[in-house]
Every structure is written in C-alpha cells, then in structure tokens.
Amino acid sequence: MGRDPNIWSDPEMFMPERFLDVKIDYKGQDFELIPFGAGRRMCPGLNLANRMLHIILGSLIHKFDWKVVGNKRPQDIDMGEKFGITLQKVEPLMAIPMKL
Numbered sequence: 432m433g434r435d436p437n438i439w440s441d442p443e444m445f446m447p448e449r450f451l452d453v454k455i456d457y458k459g460q461d462f463e464l465i466p467f468g469a470g471r472r473m474c475p476g477l478n479l480a481n482r483m484l485h486i487i488l489g490s491l492i493h494k495f496d497w498k499v500v501g502n503k504r505p506q507d508i509d510m511g512e513k514f515g516i517t518l519q520k521v522e523p524l525m526a527i528p529m530k531l
C-alpha cells in the first residue's frame with residue numbers, strides 16, 4: 432500500500448514533502464502508511480524512534496556538511512533496492528561528514 436499509485440502520486444519518488452499536507456496517522460491506524468506495522472505486533476519502539484530520530488537527524492545536519500564518496504552529485508546516487516527481509520540499497524550510501 433505504501434507504493435500503491437491509487438493512494439500515492441508518483442509513489443516510487445523520494446518526496447518527503449508529500450506528507451506535509453496529509454493527515455495520515457503513521458501509528459498503525461491508517462493502512463496507507465504503516466512504517467511501524469500495525470496491530471498487536473506493531474513496533475514497540477515507535478515512541479522512542481519518533482523522539483530520537485528528529486534529534487539524531489537534526490544534529491547530523493546541523494553539525495556537519497556531507498560529501499558523497501567519489502564526489503558524486505546527489506542526483507547521481509544509485510537508489511536501487513535489493514530484495515530481502517528489510518529493504519536495503521544495492522549500493523550502500525557512503526557519506527563523509529565534514530565539520531562545519
């Protein structure tokens with residue numbers, strides 16, 4: 432459902448801003464978006480993850496400039512995925528933090 436074109440426009444496109452104008456609950460109530468699963472076996476780490484992710488990501492962006500290994504432009508990064516229990520990139524992202 433997370434990639435259903437009947438629900439999401441251009442679902443394969445990385446477009447985080449698509450979530451700004453929607454009132455979809457990500458805590459297992461609206462099945463269009465269930466990053467933490469739903470029901471009795473849903474992720475018990477949801478609240479911890481929700482609190483920590485903003486702090487971690489914000490700190491990494493605030494404190495460092497980032498360069499992709501091989502001086503690749505962001506648009507040239509291979510976003511291919513490989514099949515597995517969890518979704519992984521075919522080519523791992525190697526980014527170098529540079530202190531500001």
Ligand code: HEM
Nearest residue numbers: 465466467468469470471472473474475476477479480484
């Ligand atoms: C962005 C962060 C995270 C995401 C996207 C995520 C996602 C998920 C998903 C999709 C499941 C499977 C739910 C299901 O079967 O319906 C799961 C299960 C689980 N997660 Fe997370 N998780 C995250 C962070 C965490 C953290 C921080 C913890 C612990 C500190 C955690 C602990 C667990 C455990 C123990 C299960 C197994 C629950 C069970 O099978 O009953 N997760 N998670």
